[in-house]
Amino acid sequence: MDAARILVVEDERAQRDPLVRYLKRCGYAVDAAASGEEADSALSAARYSVVITDLRLPGIDGLEVIRRAVARDPDLGVLLITAYASVDSAIEALRIGAHDYLLKPLLLDDVGRKVANLIRQRELVAENARLRRALSAQQRVPRLVAESAAMREVQAWVDRAAASRAPVLIDGETGVGKEVVARAIHAAGGGDEPFLVAQLATIPDAMIESELFGYERGAFTGATRSRDGLLRSAGRGTVFIDEIADLPDAAQGALLRALESGEVKPLGSDHAVPIEARVIAATRHDLGELVESRKFRADLYYRMNVLRVSIPPLRERPDDIPLLVQELLRRDARGSATTVSAxxxxxxxxxxxxGNVRELRNVLERARMLCDEGVIDVEHLPPDVAEASAPRLTLQDAIDRFERGYIAMVLRLCDGNRERAARELGISPATLYRRLERHSLKTENRATDDSHS
Structure with a gap:
């Protein structure tokens, strides 16, 4: 594990240098700043576990350093050191994010103990967050159904991609499950780091760069605090860029630089900061054609096309449908299990x-709400789906199926009350009873409801 990084902000060299030497002997990586402005610049360029700052500094004072540091990283450990005992300054420092307040002359062992405690607390917070993400990812990652030869090939590419940190490009029609494949790659590669999604269709063009690369406070109107952006926030995890073809040209260039250099420059900053995230992008378009028509950068296309996973449409892999149906019903189950008739x-x-898998999921969700006894039958499917089995039905079978479904619907609307249902259907209760027997519709008669209304 890399040594924890500490920033010491102290304008007096006689105070600063001994503290820096002591902390280095303790095994920490230490940077020093002689003013608030230098501290602000250092905080823009690197991530720190702890900041130790004097209260009185030339220019930006210690309290403002704390405000800016905590705005960048709310989990940052902060110690305020001063020779000027002041209850007001102590309270203000603690209110804006400092963890402790120490007086000069410093007892170095005391400083070392407090720094170690802050770093230990930060590591525990990070570990708890990692474990929560890992548990959440295990619960959220759908199983990749690969019954057909085409999807077995997709699974093979998922395994190859998981063994690498190279960028991945996933292509396929809308609804084929590109994000599912991206999550499968992330999970197979470890999956205990964040999986962050950039849905470009939902982000205004003017905000895409700040969303991906982050920004400094004051970079634009409304930027009241700094933000890391997805590529920094993901750590060593994955950033999934959905519909990369929609990325504006300027953002394409910035993403290419990030992939090639391993650094991003947040908006409003003069300093590049390192990133370790892996990028997986998806598109429904033919990026090669977009490159030829100059609608997508060729250099970014070649950089992203290192590993390419093409997902075939659902119509080309009907062998996957039975298992997909089972998986979707299991994933969306709310209590009782649902099955599908032959x-x-x-x-x-x-x-x-x-509409591929997305359409299948919507059809199953609708059918599950319509079926009575946990079994989805043809009459529960939309007409354009049900008609695929129409040649197997005689006219009488079709009439019977419609009648059964319509009677069942009216009974549900009447809360199982047969007398009310018969009136709604325009038939006698005796006729309704015969139809219920004929269609094997079981329902508890709630005729007493009317007598009490």
Missing amino acids: EAMRALCRHRWP
Whole structure:
């Protein structure tokens, strides 16, 4: 593990140098600043575990250094040191983010003990966050269904990509599951670091660079505090850029520089800062064609195209549908299990699925709400999906299926009250009873509801 990094801010060299030497002997990486302005510049260029600052400094004072430091990193450990005992300054320092307040002359062992405690606390917070992310990722990562030969090939590329830190480009039609594949790569590569998503379609063009690369306080109107941006916040995790073809030209150039140099320059900063995140991008477009038409940078395309995973549309892999149906129903289950009849499954497998897996999921969600006994049948499917099994039905079968579904719907609307349902249907209760027997519709009669209304 790299040594914890500490920033010492002290304008008096006679006070600064002994403290720096002591902390280095303790095994820390230490930077020194002789003014608040130097401290602000150092905080823009590097990440620190602890900042130790004097209260009285030329220019920006110690309290302002604390404000700016905590705005950049709320988990930063902060010690305020001063020769001027002041209850007011102590209270203000603690209020804005300092963890302790020490008087000169310093007892170096006391400083060392407090620094060690702050670093230990920061490491515990980071470890707890990592464990929460890992647990959340395990619960959130969907299983990649790979029954067909085409998806087995996709799985092989996922395994290759997980063994590397190179950029990955995932292409495929809308709804095929590009984010699912990206999460599978992230999880197979360890998955205990963050997986952060940049949905470019939801971010205004003017804000994309600040979202990805971060910004300093005051970089633009409304920037009241600094922000790391996704590429820094992900640590050694993954940043998934959805629809990279929508990235504005200036942001394309900045992303290319970040991938090649391993650094980003936040908006409003003069200093580049290192990044370790892995970038996975997705697109529904043919980026090669966009390059030829000069709508996408060729150099970024070649940099992203190191590892490419192409996901086939669902219509080209019907062998995956039965397992996909099971996985989607299991993933979205709310209590009781739901199954699919053989005829409904045939219809699902024959449908062309222009919306791919996303459309299949929506159809199953709708069907689950319509089915009574935990079994999805053809009548619970939308007409354009159900008609895939229509050639197997006679006219009488179709009429019977419609009648059964319509009677079941009316009974639900009448809360199971057969007398009310019969009135709504325009038939006698005896006729309704015969139809219920004929269609094997079981329902508890709640006729007493009317007598008490």
